[in-house]
Amino acid sequence: MTVATRHERRPAARQDVVRARPVRHKRINGAIVFAICAALIAVVGMLYLMQTSHIASLGYELSRLQAEQGRESVVNQRLAAEVAELQSLDRAERTARNVLGMQPMASYVYLDVEQPAQTELPLPEAPAGDERGAFERVWDRLFGVGIAVDGEPETSQ
Secondary structure: OOOOOOOOOOOHHHHHOOOOOOOOOOOOOHHHHHHHHHHHHHHHHHHHHHHHHHHHHHHHHHHHHHHHHHHHHHHHHHHHHHHHHHOOHHHHHHHHHHOOOOOOOOOOOOOOOOOOHHHHOOOOOOOOOOOOOHHHHHHHHHOOOOOOOOOOOOOOO
16 A cells, blocks of 8 residues: 555545635725715716706897897888888878979870881791600600601701
């Protein structure tokens, strides 16, 4: 019988096992968790306040612009009334008499004018049109169908 040494007496399965150190879970302090939660709540609150103040300022700006639009509308209506007054016929007559020194006509002379010669010209005849419908003409164009027109040959002298 052979003498076994101390290392040889261990079972084979135990020799291959590597002892791992136990994992220690670090616990987070409650004060740190509270501080992180408080910081997150503060950030969300600040974002909410910023959005609310921005919306309020946009509301004030909208009110200001609406008031300005009302004032400009009144000015526009006043100018339209002034334009209508300046374009009136009574105003034009007063300006003609007082500023330009014009007087109403005392006598009228009527002239007889012959009718222009263009009305005596014969109207040109309408060219002979294609009797096919619009759909047929489009269909022929799409498929490259052409139409030959029989015309009189030109003579050159």
